[in-house]
Amino acid sequence: MTGAIGVVGVGQTPYRRQNPDKSAADLVYDAVRGALDDAGLEMDAVGAVIGGVAPDALAGINDIDRMSIARPGRPYLRINTGGATGASALQAALTWIRAGRADTVLVVALERMGQATTAQAIFNTIFDPIYEKDFVLTTITMAGIRGSMLMKRHSFSEHHWARIASRNFTHAVDNPLVIGARPRTPEQVLASPMLAWPIHQYEACPISEGACALVVSADRVIGTRPAAWIQGMAGSSDSYSMGERVNRREGSLIEMVPLRRAAATAYRQAGITDPGTQVDVFELQAPFSIIEAMAYPALGLCDVADSRPFVERLLDGEVGLEMNPSGGAQAANPVSATALIRIAECALQVRGVAGTRQRGEVRRAVATGQGGATQFSSVCVLGKDRP
Amino acid sequence: MRSACPVTVEGVALQRSCADPARSLPELIFDCVRAALADAGVRMADVDSVCLAAEDLIDGRSLSSMITGPAAGAYLREEIRLSEDGLAALSLGAAQVQSHDFERVVVAAWGRASEGDPQRSGARSFDPFTEQPLGLSELAVSALRASGYLKRRGGDMPRRAEAAQARADRAGANPRAAARPVRTVPAPFPLRPAELRTETDAVAAVVLGRAPAGIAVTGVGHAAESRHLGERDLTAMVSARDAARAALAQSGLDWDDLGVLELAGTTLFDEILLLESIGLAAAGTGADAFLADARVNPSGGGAAGDCEPATGLLRFAEAVLRLRDGPARDGPAREGRAMRAGLVVSGSAVGGQTHTAVVIEAP
Numbered sequence: 175m176t177g178a179i180g181v182v183g184v185g186q187t188p189y190r191r192q193n194p195d196k197s198a199a200d201l202v203y204d205a206v207r208g209a210l211d212d213a214g215l216e217m218d219a220v221g222a223v224i225g226g227v228a229p230d231a232l233a234g235i236n237d238i239d240r241m242s243i244a245r246p247g248r249p250y251l252r253i254n255t256g257g258a259t260g261a262s263a264l265q266a267a268l269t270w271i272r273a274g275r276a277d278t279v280l281v282v283a284l285e286r287m288g289q290a291t292t293a294q295a296i297f298n299t300i301f302d303p304i305y306e307k308d309f310v311l312t313t314i315t316m317a318g319i320r321g322s323m324l325m326k327r328h329s330f331s332e333h334h335w336a337r338i339a340s341r342n343f344t345h346a347v348d349n350p351l352v353i354g355a356r357p358r359t360p361e362q363v364l365a366s367p368m369l370a371w372p373i374h375q376y377e378a379c380p381i382s383e384g385a386c387a388l389v390v391s392a393d394r395v396i397g398t399r400p401a402a403w404i405q406g407m408a409g410s411s412d413s414y415s416m417g418e419r420v421n422r423r424e425g426s427l428i429e430m431v432p433l434r435r436a437a438a439t440a441y442r443q444a445g446i447t448d449p450g451t452q453v454d455v456f457e458l459q460a461p462f463s464i465i466e467a468m469a470y471p472a473l474g475l476c477d478v479a480d481s482r483p484f485v486e487r488l489l490d491g492e493v494g495l496e497m498n499p500s501g502g503a504q505a506a507n508p509v510s511a512t513a514l515i516r517i518a519e520c521a522l523q524v525r526g527v528a529g530t531r532q533r534g535e536v537r538r539a540v541a542t543g544q545g546g547a548t549q550f551s552s553v554c555v556l557g558k559d560r561p
Numbered sequence: 562m563r564s565a566c567p568v569t570v571e572g573v574a575l576q577r578s579c580a581d582p583a584r585s586l587p588e589l590i591f592d593c594v595r596a597a598l599a600d601a602g603v604r605m606a607d608v609d610s611v612c613l614a615a616e617d618l619i620d621g622r623s624l625s626s627m628i629t630g631p632a633a634g635a636y637l638r639e640e641i642r643l644s645e646d647g648l649a650a651l652s653l654g655a656a657q658v659q660s661h662d663f664e665r666v667v668v669a670a671w672g673r674a675s676e677g678d679p680q681r682s683g684a685r686s687f688d689p690f691t692e693q694p695l696g697l698s699e700l701a702v703s704a705l706r707a708s709g710y711l712k713r714r715g716g717d718m719p720r721r722a723e724a725a726q727a728r729a730d731r732a733g734a735n736p737r738a739a740a741r742p743v744r745t746v747p748a749p750f751p752l753r754p755a756e757l758r759t760e761t762d763a764v765a766a767v768v769l770g771r772a773p774a775g776i777a778v779t780g781v782g783h784a785a786e787s788r789h790l791g792e793r794d795l796t797a798m799v800s801a802r803d804a805a806r807a808a809l810a811q812s813g814l815d816w817d818d819l820g821v822l823e824l825a826g827t828t829l830f831d832e833i834l835l836l837e838s839i840g841l842a843a844a845g846t847g848a849d850a851f852l853a854d855a856r857v858n859p860s861g862g863g864a865a866g867d868c869e870p871a872t873g874l875l876r877f878a879e880a881v882l883r884l885r886d887g888p889a890r891d892g893p894a895r896e897g898r899a900m901r902a903g904l905v906v907s908g909s910a911v912g913g914q915t916h917t918a919v920v921i922e923a924p
Contacts, residue, residue, distance in 0.1 A: 222783070227644070229623040236618055236685035237644070237910045241788045249783030250915050251653060254617070254644040256624045262641050266653060272660030275781075300624040411611070411640035414627045424637065435637060546627040550640065 178560050179271055180401030181521040183213025183389030189382045189506035189515075190353035192288030198233070198242040201385040202284055209280070209387035214399060220389070221276025222249040226263035226283035228256050228510040228545075231296045233286035243282045249275075256300070257459065258409070259283060260514025261543030261552035264388065265407060271392050278391040283515075285508030288383040300546070302414075313461070314378055316547055318370040319416065321464040323428045325372065328482045330467065332372050336363035337489045338463035339377040339504055346501025348531045351384075355505055372464075379461035379507035386511045386518050393560065402521035402556045405538070406443030409552035410435040416547060430472035433542065433551035437473050444538070444555040449474045453555075455496040455523045455539040457516040461503045469542060473553070499523065499531040513543030513552065520556045568655045569775040570921065571665070572601025572768035573878040577739040577761045577866040580675035586620065587632035589764050594633050594669055597766035603665065608768070610639040610663040614650035614670035614870045618685060619677035633669040633766070646670075647765060648825075648873025648907040648917040654769050655778045655919075665770040670875075672868030674760040675743040679869045686911045699869075700757070702912035703827040704749040706795040710834060711751060713796065714845055718833070724848040725755035728829055732759070732861025737879070739763075739866025756829040758863030765874035767881075776881055779902075780814070780920030782807025788914055798831075798838035800916040805839040805906050808918035816841060818902050819920075821883045822857050823876035825867075825907035832862050835906060859883055873907030873917060880905050884923045 185208025187193075187201050196204075210216060225243035230236045237252075244250040255262040260283040267279040287293055294312040301311040324330045337360045346355035358376055366375040390404075410432035413419060419427040425434065437449075446452045456473070460466035467485055470476050475495070476484035487493050498504075500519045503512050520539035522528040537559070543552035574596035578589065598605060611634050615625040622628060626635070626642040643650045647670025654668040672679060683699040695701075711717060718724075732738045739761035748754045769778070784803035786793055793799070809815065824835040833847035836857065842850035851857055860879035867875065880903040901923040908916040 230617055230644075230685070231623050235689055236682065240686065240911050240914055241688075244785050244788065244915060246786045248785055250785045251649055251783075252644045253641060254624075255626065255640070255642050266641060269653065269656045269660050269662060272662060273656035274659065275656060296623050300622060300627055302628060303621065409639050409641070410637060411630055411635040413631050413636055432637065546624060549627060 177272055178393040178403060179268055179390055180393065180396050180403045181388050181556065182391050182396055182399045182401050183209040183215065184518045184521050185209030185212060185387040186351055186515065186518060187384045188351050188353050189384040189508055191381050191383065193383050198238050198284060198286050202242045202282055205385035205387040206280065206282060209389045213389040215389060219278050220248060220280045221278055222270050223280045223282065224263045224267045225250065225252045226259040226510055226514060227252060228254055228259045229296060232290045232293060232509065234289045238286060239284065242284060255550045256545030257509055258513050258543040258545030258550040258552055259510045260386065260512060261517060261554060262409065264390065264514060264517055264554065265409060265552065267390050268404060268407060271390065277395045278389060280387060280389055281514065282385065282387045283511035284385045285383055285510040287381055287509060293381055314373055315370045317462040317464050318373050320428050320468065321372045324464060324467060330482050332364060333360060334467065334482065334485055335372060335377050335463035336360035338466055339363045341489060342498050342502045342504040345498055346505030349500045350530065352501050352506045355501060373462060377463050379504050382506045382508040384508045384511060386514045388514065388518060400525050402524040403560050404554065405557045405561045406440035406555040407553065408436045408439035409550065412549045414547060414549055428468050429478055430468045430548055430551065432549065433469060433472040433553065436551045436553040440553040440555050441474065446555065449540065450495065453538050453540050454536040455499060455520060455533055457498055457500060457502065457519045457539065457541045459503050459513050459516050459542050459544045461507045465544065465548065496533045499528065499533050516541035516543065517554050524556050524558055567771065568658045568769055568778040569772045570767060570778065570881050571603065571770045571772050571775060572597045573881045574600055575737060575765040575875050575878040577737065577763050579739060579741055579743050579761060581762065586673050587629055589673065589762065590629055590632040590669060590671055593764035594667060594766045597667065597768050601768040603768065605634045608634060608638065608665045608667050610657050610666045611635040612650050612654035612657065612666055612668045613640070613642040614645055614647040614874065615642060616644060616672065616682060616870050618682035619672050619679055619869065621677050634667050639663065646870050646873040646907050646909040646917065647875070648877055648905060648919060649909060651767060651874055651877055651919060652781050652783065652917050655781060658769050658771065665768065667766060667768055668874065669766040670871040671764040672871045673762045674868040675762050680746060683910060699827050699912060700746065701749055702790065703831050704752050706834065707751050707830040710796045718848050720848045720852060724833060724851045725829055727852050728858065728862055728864045729755065731859055732864035735861045735865050738861055752828055752830060758828065759866045761866035761868055763866060763868045763871040763875055765871050765878045767874060767878060774924050776884055776921050776923050778919060779922045780808035780812030782811065782918040785915040788911060790912060796834060798834055798913060800913065801835055801906055801908060802838045804916040804918035805904065808920045809904065812920035812922065814902055814920060819904050820856060820901060821859060821880050821903040823860060823880045823903070823905045824858060825872045825876050826863065828863065832858060839906065873905065876907055877905045877919060880921060884921065
């Protein structure tokens with residue numbers, strides 16, 4: 175990476191199921207105003223705007239970003255990589271700055287999925303229309319397939335998924351942006367209705383709307399502003415076909431190969447050799463407990479074979495890592511924005527301004543992004559120290 | 562003028578087809594990207610990033626790049642997808658090389674009009690309560706633009722039919738043009754059928770890198786205007802004008818240095834108004850300039866075959882091939898200067914709200 179870049183402004187709306195009193199532009203305005211205020215800047219300092227909106231169908235209107243995010247007089251691009259959209263939008267912003275096209279870029283991700291009457295019916299249409307749509311693949315059943323593999327190969331049980339969910343929902347209570355957050359015990363999670371075996375309702379992310387905005391700047395214009403420095407960021411994409419990923423040399427369907435590759439690159443950029451001791455906080459884009467369990471070995475926190483005992487030690491408080499202080503994507507998952515929210519939360523932690531969810535002195539934090547059929551992955555390392 | 566970190570076009574390919582029953586959309590994409598790699602003389606293993614432009618509604622999937630991305634080479638490497646015109650993806654791909662984050666980038670864009678009707682998809686971009694009931698579409702916006710232009714002029718556009726014929730002739734001479742449209746659509750007033758584009762299945766792919774010789778990207782411009790049609794002067798095409806000026810200024814060239822101009826619009830009317838908006842023709846003389854200046858849309862423009870969001874990348878590939886193959890250098894003599902540069906301008910939804918412009922130069 176050439177030239178240091180920092181996150182100098184963060185703005186977020188509350189995340190709730192629907193915002194009947196706000197238009198998409200209202201949500202974007204609230205997030206952008208917050209980010210600019212946080213950075214102490216106005217729009218005239220912004221050299222380009224990068225928007226992030228994922229499936230159009232969720233909002234019920236195509237190109238909703240044109241009305242709500244694009245601004246006259248500013249170069250504008252819309253990024254769409256599914257659930258990884260927010261992180262990809264930040265990557266585009268970093269590219270823009272490093273290419274010398276702007277000193278400051280505004281990144282805005284928006285989700286209006288509360289407008290969709292049946293989100294999972296829409297998610298069914300992300301799969302192959304000939305071979306897969308008809309047997310009701312959705313993002314939930316897609317995760318369920320991975321869950322059953324994890325249970326068969328690594329002896330996970332439904333209780334593990336319930337404990338991860340319980341921890342995330344409990345953390346979300348400290349996050350005032352997660353509207354309606356309430357603590358749930360593992361037993362309550364297991365007692366909730368089964369959506370698609372082995373996923374219970376309280377393990378699955380809720381439908382969430384909201385917007386998140388970041389102001390990112392090159393170091394030459396940051397001055398004395400408190401910044402969360404981007405120490406490393408990388409992404410990787412994988413094959414779509416799940417069957418091709420069950421048995422292959424690079425790693426199986428449950429090994430999150432692209433996340434592992436993205437982490438390896440981002441860690442190398444950041445100088446991280448032992449993430450278990452060199453990273454204080456992780457914000458994982460894991461809308462299901464199953465996805466979070468798969469992410470641990472991919473992020474270098476344990477071996478694949480050791481993933482179940484690692485999860486148990488982590489949940490027992492024996493590992494000393496802070497996972498999802500915000501509650502993570504399981505507590506609020508506005509699809510287009512959720513990967514950017516993970517980065518925003520890490521930026522707040524690094525700057526020490528995460529409020530009730532602050533985890534002490536955080537020198538380094540890692541955010542992940544995840545999209546498609548666990549297919550698009552990104553890893554962003556943020557730190558106090560300028561790289 | 563070449564920047565300190567030049568981005569060169571190492572390979573291009575474009576393919577137009579018409580509801581090919583033998584190939585799926587991923588196969589169309591794979592074939593075109595493979596052709597671009599072959600043109601560059603590199604393998605996919607030599608590429609470290611893939612930058613895509615695709616539209617979910619046209620591809621018929623809520624997350625198009627899940628299935629189509631790997632066909633473009635997005636397998637275990639960096640990938641990013643824009644819901645924008647393909648020329649915007651080209652711009653971001655060039656920035657990836659300029660940033661030094663990547664050495665070689667594949668940029669690809671596609672649209673299969675035979676499966677996903679781009680006019681129907683585009684209509685979904687308008688407000689469902691206040692605009693969609695009016696039957697607005699990208700084509701309807703072009704018709705509104707034409708109406709405004711004609712009203713402002715107080716009469717019909719001179720030599721309008723001649724310009725349509727000239728465009729058709731240029732497309733007819735383009736060996737890469739679509740043989741036939743996948744469908745025909747009615748021309749909304751005041752547009753005429755000959756002024757519409759040829760809807761086709763299209764894929765374009767470009768390999769960008771740092772090869773020391775070759776056609777270089779030397780100027781990039783972006784601009785945006787209001788989403789609200791009523792807040793825009795539709796005939797002025799402000800974002801196209803600003804993007805073109807920015808790209809040209811960055812390149813250090815002027816209009817006379819350009820040997821090829823590929824100006825993309827929904828209809829011939831848009832292509833002609835682009836000439837006026839970017840300053841290549843005086844107000845009211847766009848059709849004259851279109852006829853007189855062989856540098857303008859030598860590919861045949863929209864008549865050669867088009868489908869969003871491949872539009873801008875198709876035209877970029879056409880411009881590269883034109884410069885590379887030389888016909889543009891043999892174009893009309895302009896003060897004896899060598900014709901070795903090109904300008905490509907293309908817009909995105911809604912109704913050209915945003916535009917990208919790119920200047921390329923041959924060595």
